[in-house]
Every structure is written in C-alpha cells, then in structure tokens.
Amino acid sequence: MKNVILPSLVVLLIVAVVVILGSTGSKKTTPQNSTSVSSYDENAKVMFFYSDLCSWCQKEKTVLDDLAKDGYQVKPMDVKAHPDYWEQYKIKGTPTFIAPDGNRLDGYTEKEPLKQFLDKYKQ
DSSP: OHHHHHHHHHHHHHHHHHHHHHHHSOOOOOTTTOOSOOSBOTTOSSEEEEOTTOHHHHHHHHHHHHHHTTTOOBEEEETTTOTTHHHHTTOOSSSEEEOTTSOEEESOOOHHHHHHHHHTTOO
C-alpha cells in the first residue's frame, strides 16, 4: 500500500504545480500590454464604440486586430466606462464606428466593408 501512495502523491503534487504555474503565467491581452500591433490609437480619426460585455464587439475586435496588421487603427470609445457617449454620439447599439464627417457604421461589420470605410479616413 505504501508503494502506491507515495508515487500517487508525487504525481498529484506535480500536476498541482503545473496547473498553478500555467494559470498565473498567462496575461489577458489588452491594448496596454499587447506586444503585437494595436488596433487602437487615441488619435485615430474613426471612433469605435464598444463594450467589453458585447459579444459582437469582441468579434469586431478580432476583425480590427487583423486590420491593424495593415496599419488600420480606430479610437476606442468604451460606452460602459463612459455612459454619456450613448446620448452624446447618438449611439443606438454596439459596435458602432463614427467618422469625423459623421458617417457611421452601426453593428458588426466584416473585414472588407470595414476596410473600405476606414480607407476613407486613413491617416
């Protein structure tokens, strides 16, 4: 019996250490700690209204990350952190893109139509 318990405890200990190290070693990727090209720029001409609670916004962020590789960036506008944006910019839902001339895209937009929209305002 002792011959079984000791090796079992050792295996259990190793698994616990691996799980603990694996979970503490990962970091959530945000614009502030990302090492890749960011899709966000506070000086971008087109504003991107989003909420972290919005599943369509999360999907849109993957499109923006892909477009960032080609130099496209948007100004992040978090409606959860700034509820006044809803009225100030007449936001009806997220995601929403608003250009300096007032043109807008409401709702999730796939890569090519979004790229064409952003091309008009690329810096």
